[in-house]
Structures are given as structure tokens and as C-alpha cells.
Amino acid sequence: MSVRDVVFPAGRQALYERNRYSPAIRSNGLLFVSGQVGSRPDGSPEPDLEAQVGLAFDNLNAILSAAGCTFQDVVDVTVFVVDPAAHLERIWKVVAEHWGDAPYPTLTGVGVTWLYGFQFEIKVIAKLPDASVG
Template sequence: MSKREVIIPKGMEVLYEKYHYCPGIKINNTLYISGQVGRDENMQVVQGVEPQFIQAFENVKKVLTAAGATFDDVVEMVTYHVTGQPPVNPGEQQNFTIPHLQLFMQVKDRYFTKNFPTWTGFGITALSTPGLIVEIKCVAVFSD
């Protein structure tokens, strides 16, 4: 039977207690990290594009560290970027881009320096809280 370990870093207790989800769950040698956003320990949205990107990665780092992992252990990253542009007409050709993608990639490269994960990015219209612009979800695999 698989061993399930809930990972709740210091400062993220409210996510489990109030919102009923785990920042991370470790099963055997795999860590599943819930989508992390640019909110501080007081659940306040960080202002500014780059500071919000940094905070989201720092929140991922907190979960990794609490589980005994690093960014080198991350094998998959999925990101959701708010475009602020809902679809106009279904089926119509649309050319939306992800805002600030180059800046996001620069911040990402500060955290992933050698073992790069797979990465899928989505452009979306909104996240759970007004003002949030990115959410980062990861899977990490520990060495045997």
C-alpha cells in the first residue's frame, strides 16, 4: 500500500484548515504540489508582475523544502497565466498571447538552473482571487 504524507509548510496552514486542500501530498517517492500563486503568508496578493511571479515560485519552493525536495526534483510543471481576454465567439480564430511570458521565463530560470522539467502553460481568463496572474503546479520525483 502506498504511503500518503500531507505536506503543509509553515505559513500555509490556512490552506488546509480553511480551504480544505493540501499544498502538497507525497506518495512514496512522488510529490504532488497544488497550484501555487503569488500570495504571501497573510493570503494577500503580491502587487507587481515580477514580484508575483517570484512569490509563486517561492511558494512552490516552500512546499518542496517541507517535503525534502528541491527544484532539481521537479519533473513536471503546469502553469496557468491570466490573459484577461475571454473567448469572443466559439470556433472563431483568435490570436491571444500570454502576457509577460518572457519575464515569467526569466524568473523561472532563476529557480530551474540545471534539471529542467516538462512544462505546459495555459492562457486562462481568471484565477480564484482577483489580482492573481499566474498559478504554478508541479510534480517532483525523489531519488530512490
């Protein structure tokens, strides 16, 4: 069995170890990032919706940066939103601030009923710098 090539953002390794999952794994020229939520350093949810979405992107960008990537390297995005009919418009205004210019990554949006106290989660796959994967 090969050893997983795990990427940890600075200062949050204990949080991931406590919850028993890896924030990201490098494999075959790609970076697979676990779903990121708007958690504070102690793992608790940011209560304000817009701030929570911004913090989810901050947490995502910390992982991307630790792997030498930026959001521009992201090729696929999955977002999970609790009660999207009520929250998507407010969430998408914040997302647009972090999304960058076209061409955009692929996107799958999933409405969910529960995210462990959070309202938004973002999961991505990014191409690693200098990777030869098409």
C-alpha cells in the same frame, strides 16, 4: 481508505485548512504539489507581476523543502498564466531565475482568463529523495 501523506510548509497550514486543500501529497515515491500562486502570508495576491511570480516560487520551494526536495527534483511542471500574450515574456524572465540548469522538467503552459486575483500559478510533480520510482 489510506490516509493522505500531506506536506505543509512552515507557517501556512491555517491558510490551506481555511481553503480546504492540501499543499502537497506524498504518494508512491512522488510529491504532487498543488498549484502555487504569489500569495502573501495572509493569502492575498502580490500586486506586482514579477514579484508575484517570485513569490509563487518561494511558496513552491517552501513546500518542496518541507518534503526534503528542491526544484531539481521536479519532473513535471504546469503553469497557468492569465493573458499569456500580454504577460508571458515578463513572467518567463522571472521563471528563468528559478528554473536551474538543463536537463529541465517537462512543461505544460495553459492560458487562462482568471486565477482568483493572481496572474500566475505553478503546479509540479517531484521525485522524493531516495524514492525508487524511475
